[in-house]
Amino acid sequence: MISNPLVQVCITLGLGLISFIALQNMKKVRIYNLPVQYLNGGFLQARLSLSSRLLINSFFTLSPLSFFSASTVSETFVYTAAFSVFFGLLIDPKLQIKADSKLVVTKSLFHKKATIHLKHPYQDFCRNTYTELLDLVEILPTYKITAIQLSSPMFYHSNNTLRSLDLLEKLLIKHGAEMTHSKDGFLKNILGKATLYLDSSPYKKAKINNINLHHWHTINITLK
Numbered sequence: 077m078i079s080n081p082l083v084q085v086c087i088t089l090g091l092g093l094i095s096f097i098a099l100q101n102m103k104k105v106r107i108y109n110l111p112v113q114y115l116n117g118g119f120l121q122a123r124l125s126l127s128s129r130l131l132i133n134s135f136f137t138l139s140p141l142s143f144f145s146a147s148t149v150s151e152t153f154v155y156t157a158a159f160s161v162f163f164g165l166l167i168d169p170k171l172q173i174k175a176d177s178k179l180v181v182t183k184s185l186f187h188k189k190a191t192i193h194l195k196h197p198y199q200d201f202c203r204n205t206y207t208e209l210l211d212l213v214e215i216l217p218t219y220k221i222t223a224i225q226l227s228s229p230m231f232y233h234s235n236n237t238l239r240s241l242d243l244l245e246k247l248l249i250k251h252g253a254e255m256t257h258s259k260d261g262f263l264k265n266i267l268g269k270a271t272l273y274l275d276s277s278p279y280k281k282a283k284i285n286n287i288n289l290h291h292w293h294t295i296n297i298t299l300k
Contacts, residue, residue, distance in 0.1 A: 091140035096133065105132045115171045119183050119219065122171055127164030134159050173215065178205040181212065189223040190216055197272050198279030198287075201230060206244065213251045217299050224297040227265050229272070231257075231293035234286040238293060252300035260292040268292070 100106045107129050113122040134156040142149045168182040170193070178199065183190045192212065194205070209226075216224065231239055238259075245255045269289050 088140045092137045095136045095140070099133050099136060105129055107133050112175065113169050113171045115173045115181060115215065115219075117171075119169070119171065122169035123164055123185070126167060126169050127160050130163055131156055131160035173208070173211065177208060178202070179208050179212065181216070183221065188221055189225060190221045192224055192226050194228070196277050196279055197275045198277055198283040200279075206247070210247060210251055213248065213253050213297065213299060222299055224299065225294060226297075227260060227268060227292055227294040229287050229289055229292050230283075231295070232288065232291050234288075236288055236291055241295070244295075248297060254298045255295060256298075257293060257295045260294050262290065264294075265292045 100108045103111060107126075110126075110129075113125065135153060138152050138156060139149065142152055165185055168184055168191075170180040170182055172180050172195065178195055180193050180195050181190050182193070192209065194201075199205075212224065231241070233239060241255070241257060248255050269292075272287075272289055
């Protein structure tokens with residue numbers, strides 16, 4: 077039995093890291109570079125899938141602790157199960173309606189409002205994007221969603237004037253939905269701002285000079 081605490085720590089960390097890396101090469105359990113979650117599977121199924129992935133990854137990453145009596149296997153399972161349930165409830169999975177979707181949908185547990193994001197932070201709001209948004213307006217009520225929210229700095233021109241939303245509003249009315257919109261306060265969307273600052277996608281270089289990351293606008297859509 078190895079008695080040197082430093083050696084025990086190094087072995088434990090090494091085995092945990094090896095386990096974690098090995099799991100990321102398994103499509104059905106990895107948590108890095110998650111496979112696409114489709115909307116037709118439902119929000120609950122996506123959340124359960126994420127929780128199970130967290131459980132498997134955390135358990136096998138931390139299980140080497142039991143080799144040196146830092147914790148028993150049963151204690152490790154209880155800790156990782158609690159961790160997985162907590163973060164499974166906290167993290168909202170991203171769902172999309174098809175493989176080449178321009179948009180992803182998230183929804184907090186027990187809420188009836190969904191949030192829609194661009195699949196890639198700096199991609200264009202092209203015609204296909206708006207068509208997909210209208211598709212979601214038709215589809216989401218079947219999942220008991222009553223409202224949609226979109227927030228982005230890309231609703232503004234490079235000179236900080238708001239892009240026209242009139243056509244979008246007319247199209248939404250044809251689909252039985254109502255739209256309101258407003259400028260966001262400085263402290264709102266902090267996470268979104270951080271995501272755009274840290275993003276390294278190929279879209280960023282072409283867009284970053286035409287976007288003011290401190291000017292955000294939110295569109296709220298009430299569904300029929």
